[in-house]
Structures are given as structure tokens and as C-alpha cells.
Amino acid sequence: MSFLDPWSETEQNRHSDQLKRFVYQNAEEKRAGSLPHVVKQLPKQRTVQGFDSPHQTGDHLAYDLLTRAPLYQMTSHFTEVAPQAPVRGVHRHVSAPSLFCMRGKGWEMNDGRTFEFESYDLLVIPPYTVHQHGGDRDLGCEIYVPEAFRTDHLLGIAGREQHKLSEKPVFPAGTEPLYDGDKLIGYRIKKGVLGINEDIEVILGPEPSREATFQARQQAGNWSLPVENTYDRYVKLLHDEVDFCRRVNHVVLDRQESWEWTLQGKIKWLVHPEMEIAANEMWIYFQEIPPASRSGKHRHVSEELLLVLEGRGYDIHDGQRWEWEQGDLICIPPMTEHQHFCLGADRALVLSAMPSIYADFGLGGFEQIEVAPE
Ligand SMILES: [Fe+2]
Ligand SMILES: [Fe+2]
Secondary structure (H helix, E strand, O other), X not given: OHHHHHHOOOHHHHOOHHHHHHHHHHHHHHHHHHOOOEEOOOOOEEOOOOEEOOXXXXXXXXXXXXXXXXXXXXXXXXXXXXOOOOOOOEEEEOOOOEEEXXXXXXXXXXXXXXXXXXXXXXXXXXXXXXXXXXXXXXXXXXXXXEEOXXXXXXXXXXXXXXXXXXXXXXXXXXXXXXXXXOEEEEEEEOOOXXXXXXXXXXXXXXXXXXXXXXXXXXXXXXXXXXXXXXXXXHHHHHXXXXXXXXXXXXXXXXXXXXXXXXXXXXXXXXXXOOOOOOOOOEEEXXXXXXXOOXXXXXXXXXXXXXXXXXXXXXXXXXXXXXXXXXXXXXXXXXXXXXXXXXXXXOOEEEEEEEEOHHHHXXXXXXXXXXXXXX
């Protein structure tokens, strides 16, 4: 398995960790420094799920780090449900996704409950929830999925389950459908793909040990016993977390949130840690930049991924200029001083997403370097 060589007895195992770390770090810094800060969208294609783009800055798996942009944690993908499109697949993963509706309207099924959304609304799906989305039969919808899930791989919770395939699945190159009699039960990844030396069968349905863990959480119910010591607090935490996910709404409506004038400019938050929503792996906000104006200039330890929803302009990152237009993804590496500038007669509207994990590590907050002109 050539692609998994880090796990085999190779030349690298003969060197000290400290030496390896600096060698890898040096290579990594060179790699990150060579990648662009603004990328065009990779186009969508037919998949086993429906009609989706590849991950724009690499998959969640750590193997896919620094593929297209200098981001470590954030990636994203796009999904389209055309009017009258085939029914999409159903799946589940531990990570709690947030899906932003770019246009049209649709619905989202989460563990049997259905939620409706429209343009510029955000769907927030609790961890390990079976989910499927669909578009309005006449309008369809386009969805942007910012994702801060690469740490899931490092935490050992990157597993994903496909429960149902799309009504008209297209199997990826190097795979073939897998049948039990007449029944489609999954697909087979053929020997040779990514260096594997035997076929891998991807069988539809839940993974038993993962499901057992989460079923036990689900069945935990409210905590009614007294909390008498520190350990009790964290027994209660599991009950509280699950109860919270049961109660909260799964849609943040664009029309219900309000714009704020801030040091950084005009901002409307969709997700931040103080909000009552189940998916808080990212901070997500809109920023509007008036025609011919600019945002404030700031810096934060966290990396940031922005989708340009409207307008055109450019960014300055640590003195370097990066042009962007509608549909582009702006990638801001950790600890980079940055500012957005709007060009042309129309406003620019961007959707920012930042991993919340930096704040959990005591590395949150914004350093304001220049205040927005308004
Ligand atoms: Fe998903
Ligand atoms: Fe920022």
C-alpha cells in the first residue's frame, strides 16, 4: 500500500522525531506558501449521493492537506439539486455539518424530521444524524457546505456511513455496484485504486460500534440525579448535550438574524458559540462591503474560508494582493493580516467560516488593526 507508507518500516522511521518534525515542517511551510489564496470552484459531477463537487480544498482526511489552498482545517463542497432531480442519497457521519443555501429552496430530513429552507438560510445538523436533502420541485436549490472536519480525522471520528444511494447513482471511477441477488447493497472499490492490493466493499448501512455508542447517547434522556462531584458533571454533560440537540432548531433563517455595524464592517452572524444551535464547529457570518469600500483590517490565529456570494474585489493578505469575483473561495491561512476591498458599482457579499476549535484551545478573538471606514 504505497500511499500509506508512513505506517511501514521505511527510511523515515530511522530518524528522530525531532529531526522529522523540522524536516516535515519545512516542507509543509514551502508547500503552504506555494498555494494560492483565491481558488475557483471545482465543478459538480454526478455521484453516488447526487450532484456534488469534490472537496474544494481537499477532503476531510488529513492525507488531503494542502492540496489546493493553504488551509489546514477548512474545506468545503457544493451540491446542486436541479428541478425534478433524482432523489438524493442518505448518509450519516459523526461531524455536525452546516449547509448554506445559495439559491432556490428545499428541505432537509434529519433522523426523520423535515426542515425547510430558502435562499441564504443555514441548516445546522446535529452530530451523527441521518440526513438527506432535496430541492423544491420547480426551483431546485444550490447548497454550499463549509466544513471544519479535518480534526475529526485526528480525533478518530471521521467515519462516514452511506445508508441509501441516490435514485440514479453514478459510481466513481475505479468502483462498481455491489448486488446481493437483485438488491443493490453498496459498491466495490477495485484493487489498484490508491494503491490498494485487494478490493474494498462499501456496504450500505450503519457501522455497528459507532451506532451503538450514539444510540446509547440518544437513549440517555434528561439528567435528574444530583451532581455531587466533578465526574458527575461530565456524566451530566453527555445527557445535556444530547438533550440540547433534541430541542434546538436545525435552521438559522437569514431573515431572522440582523446586521451589525462592527469594527470590521457590516456583519450578520449565522453561527457563533453563544447561539442555540447544535452544530458549532464553525463560526459563520456574512460580511457586506459597500461599493468601492473596504472591510476593516484584522488578524486572528484561526484560518478562514470565505465564499464570494456577490460582487468582485480583492484581498490583501500580509501585503499580497489576491483578486476575487463571485463564486470564488478566499482562503486565509492562520495568523494572516487581511482586509477585503470591493471593486465596482455593486456591493460585495461574502460568507465567512472559521473553525471554532481555535477558541476552544484559548486561541480565539480578533486583533483589529484598522477600522472599517463606515
Ligand atoms: Fe453529510
Ligand atoms: Fe478574518
